[in-house]
Amino acid sequence: MPAETHVEKGPLGRPEVFELIRDQLADILEIEPGSISESSSFAEDLDADSLALIELVEGLEEELGERTVGFRIEDEDLEDLRTVRDAVDYVVAKLGTA
């Protein structure tokens, strides 16, 4: 079931979710946003370790929690997120948007 959305901010589409994840990753990893694509692998292409991914998760929960009540990324789901595309798909599904 899609999560409840706050009225003051509209739901995010897939392009906006990608931009959000890309910008937060760029900030965490201190790299240019342009160097991150949907096919980028967290470990192999971006050298993102587990702590960097937790930083990303906390950042997304903070940002998206302001828009969507109860938005949360489950720790046990993190192992399945290997690429930026995986993360975008996961967040889009959680938000119930397309």
Added chain:
Amino acid sequence: MGGDNAPGEIVAGARRAAEELGIAVVLVGPPEQIGDTGGLDVLPASEVIAMDDDPASSVRRKKDSSLVRAAEAVRDGKALAMVSAGNTGAAMASALLRMGRLKGVVRPAIATPIPQLGSHPAVLLDAGANAECTPAMLVQFAQMGAAYSSARYGVEEPTVALLSIGEEKSKGTPLVKETHELLESAAHVRFVGNVEGRDLLRAPADVLVTDGFTGNVALKTLEGSLRFFMDALLEVFASDEEAKAAAEVMLPRLAPLAAEFDPDGIGGAALLGVDGVCVISHGSSNATAIVSALRVAHDVAAAGLVDRVAQAVSPL
């Protein structure tokens, strides 16, 4: 609340630091477990992250843990610094996630003092936070280590050496060789070249830079070797009557040297690159080690460590 000897030795050390150093120490943890605080304030936290808990996920899962609450107290300006003898990874994760990274810092690093004969300790980093590093990360470690050496030991222009398997710049792994190139022209770094493992206790520099895997192996090797040497020496002194007589003369002279190399007196390792002061004491810390760690945390906070690190680091 973390560490093998918590809470007894931790509370005892906190009380001693308050009495001997005049530091206002706040204990963080479940009040019913902390016991008699001797009048020290308590910041309640209902959970404790165990030594074997997964660092990153436990910080997310145990939001009311002593480590998380301590990091939040620093973030919120209620404390100047945090000290922990608990799960090192979780201490690092809680500091990183709650205090935040300093702008421009890719990954925080653990800086640990290495005693030197007749001089202030050298600073070795990374001592274990990042097993895999890039050359650019090592350059930032050099910059952060120099800032720490200044804040902790008052060194005006700290020198930096790179840990390798030979002094020549052509020696070492690709990581070491590329880092050497970058350090030669890095901002805020007085690079003096490579240093070998045998020189750690007679370091030709104030800061010793390496990746977290190598740094941790070097540190543990050093600690184990020193402990072995001390034990072997004591065995010799106890071997016969003549040796015992010699021990009566020699041991009082050796005691100050032993104290200089005693991990309990050194004061823990600092996590550099986060927006707050976090000192990590070893898991078997006794009250003396906690006093030392609190002294270091207080002193580097007062010396403006975080601002110094922020100014020293060059964005990648």
